[in-house]
Amino acid sequence: MAESVSSASSNTTPPPPESKPSAPVHKSWADEAEEDVLEENNGPSSSASASSLNVDGLAIGENKKEARSLDEPDDSNIKAITFGDTPYTSASTFEDLNLSPELLKGLYVEMKFQKPSKIQAISLPMILSPPFKDLIAQAHNGSGKTTCFVLGMLSRVDPKQQAPQALCICPTRELAIQNTEVLRKMAKYTGISSECAIPTDSRDSIPISKRAPIMAQVVIGTPGTIKKWMTFKKLGVSRLKILVFDEADQMLAEDGFRDDSLRIMKEIERVNPQCQVLLFSATFNDVVKNFVSRTVKPDHNKLFVRREELSLEAVKQYKVNCIDELSKIEVIKDYIFEIGENVGQTIIFVRTRNSARMLHKSLVDMGYAVTSIQGALEHVERDKIVKEFRDGLTQVLISTDVLARGFDQQQVNLVINYDLPLKHTAEYTREPEPDYEVYLHRVGRAGRFGRKGAVFNLICGDRDVMLMQKIEKHFGTEVIEVPENSVEAYKAALKEAGLLQ
DNA sequence: AAAAAAC
Numbered sequence: 355m356a357e358s359v360s361s362a363s364s365n366t367t368p369p370p371p372e373s374k375p376s377a378p379v380h381k382s383w384a385d386e387a388e389e390d391v392l393e394e395n396n397g398p399s400s401s402a403s404a405s406s407l408n409v410d411g412l413a414i415g416e417n418k419k420e421a422r423s424l425d426e427p428d429d430s431n432i433k434a435i436t437f438g439d440t441p442y443t444s445a446s447t448f449e450d451l452n453l454s455p456e457l458l459k460g461l462y463v464e465m466k467f468q469k470p471s472k473i474q475a476i477s478l479p480m481i482l483s484p485p486f487k488d489l490i491a492q493a494h495n496g497s498g499k500t501t502c503f504v505l506g507m508l509s510r511v512d513p514k515q516q517a518p519q520a521l522c523i524c525p526t527r528e529l530a531i532q533n534t535e536v537l538r539k540m541a542k543y544t545g546i547s548s549e550c551a552i553p554t555d556s557r558d559s560i561p562i563s564k565r566a567p568i569m570a571q572v573v574i575g576t577p578g579t580i581k582k583w584m585t586f587k588k589l590g591v592s593r594l595k596i597l598v599f600d601e602a603d604q605m606l607a608e609d610g611f612r613d614d615s616l617r618i619m620k621e622i623e624r625v626n627p628q629c630q631v632l633l634f635s636a637t638f639n640d641v642v643k644n645f646v647s648r649t650v651k652p653d654h655n656k657l658f659v660r661r662e663e664l665s666l667e668a669v670k671q672y673k674v675n676c677i678d679e680l681s682k683i684e685v686i687k688d689y690i691f692e693i694g695e696n697v698g699q700t701i702i703f704v705r706t707r708n709s710a711r712m713l714h715k716s717l718v719d720m721g722y723a724v725t726s727i728q729g730a731l732e733h734v735e736r737d738k739i740v741k742e743f744r745d746g747l748t749q750v751l752i753s754t755d756v757l758a759r760g761f762d763q764q765q766v767n768l769v770i771n772y773d774l775p776l777k778h779t780a781e782y783t784r785e786p787e788p789d790y791e792v793y794l795h796r797v798g799r800a801g802r803f804g805r806k807g808a809v810f811n812l813i814c815g816d817r818d819v820m821l822m823q824k825i826e827k828h829f830g831t832e833v834i835e836v837p838e839n840s841v842e843a844y845k846a847a848l849k850e851a852g853l854l855q
Numbered sequence: 856a857a858a859a860a861a862c
Contacts, residue, residue, distance in 0.1 A: 525859060553861065578861040604859080611860075706857065729859060755858055778857050792858095 431663040437653045444475040456543040471498040481506040486630040488654035495798025503598045522574040522598040529760045534574045551575025577614035602633035603642045637791040662830040669801035670851035671833040673811040682812045689844040697853040698767035702752045705773035726752035759795045771811045788821040808851035
């Protein structure tokens with residue numbers, strides 16, 4: 355059994371991010387790939403008991419000797435670790451993937467893609483080549499992960515068989531809707547049917563117990579509704595060929611959806627042990643990384659990105675010191691809104707539902723046209739707010755972390771962290787911890803597909819200063835301080851970010 | 856004691 359560690363050439367569909375003039379100097383990839391493998395195998399995450407070794411250790415322990423790395427000329431930063439001797443050739447065109455003509459047409463005509471992005475070039479052959487191994491895939495925000503698993507699902511579906519063959523589980527309603535829309539667009543010429551499994555407002559909907567069984571060939575939804583449909587035997591999984599977890603680290607995190615996800619996974623595995631499982635996310639922290647590799651089959655493949663390489667170079671990060679809460683609002687309206695209006699749409703992230711309501715009211719009272727979204731709103735209201743934002747009817751959206759992950763709106767060039775993301779478990783300990791993953795996901799709402807963007811972190815008090823420092827250290831990036839509160843200083847920042855002339 | 860889903 356041989357392991358190959360390789361990286362693919364950069365063939366991005368969308369405009370690629372500008373290459374950074376001064377790439378950080380570090381050890382060769384061979385060293386890093388090996389280190390990562392070793393670390394995962396018997397590294398500091400000692401919480402994993404010996405049982406973790408019987409699954410993953412088998413694969414990696416064997417492979418260690420033969421691990422090798424191919425240094426690509428293009429500073430490629432995705433590492434592929436494949437299991438066994440199935441050779442995978444990265445796809446430089448979509449034609450390389452043996453897709454149906456209808457699906458190819460969807461990619462070119464509907465999606466307007468030209469060729470696979472880097473993550474697509476590497477992951478699609480792994481997903482689509484027999485024996486259809488499980489895959490854990492990490493890739494940068496906005497790099498085209500959705501296409502990977504949507505295309506993966508569509509090309510594994512047999513169009514002639516009217517039964518659920520692909521299932522995708524997402525952490526939020528908004529993401530399930532977005533993924534369904536992408537899939538329907540891409541599937542336009544294939545005739546493949548799909549269904550979005552999300553809760554409806556109970557008043558005007560037929561209860562699941564009275565509904566016909568699901569016939570759609572692809573089902574995309576949130577854990578609760580999918581679980582419910584399965585429990586009521588309305589969603590059969592015996593014909594399932596492929597199961598996808600979007601934002602997989604959150605879906606399998608202990609404080610995330612782990613219980614729901616595992617229950618769904620187990621049920622599918624019970625009737626259908628051969629079902630291929632794909633886990634996709636931009637982030638996998640060490641704890642969850644260790645856990646997820648034990649939830650998939652031992653012979654899975656994986657793609658990973660080093661933590662330091664994850665921050666998007668095209669999105670400039672800034673911090674602003676604010677004396678109190680009120681001055682946060684003043685910074686937003688007097689400086690950021692003042693000059694930010696012409697640079698595209700803005701998302702303001704807050705930590706709690708209540709802050710979302712409060713900030714929304716304050717800004718509306720001052721005459722600004724903003725909307726807000728959070729999980730306590732009614733479903734129809736949430737859908738409406740998102741639609742208005744997508745249609746460009748609103749420029750500024752205040753949001754809790756409901757939209758922190760995956761939300762893809764290319765016109766968003768500006769992200770404001772009104773509050774820094776905090777790890778909940780750490781809130782009551784002496785030393786608060788930032789939620790690094792959420793931070794990265796929020797930042798990733800700007801700079802979609804390598805576009806330019808900027809983030810303003812509003813810092814208030816010693817705790818925020820410390821949190822910000824930790825974030826900078828964790829990702830090895832410098833977050834530049836806006837030197838003073840003046841229109842000129844913010845203009846300069848946005849110019850530097852490439853958002854203003 | 857957050858937020859997410861949803862009972």
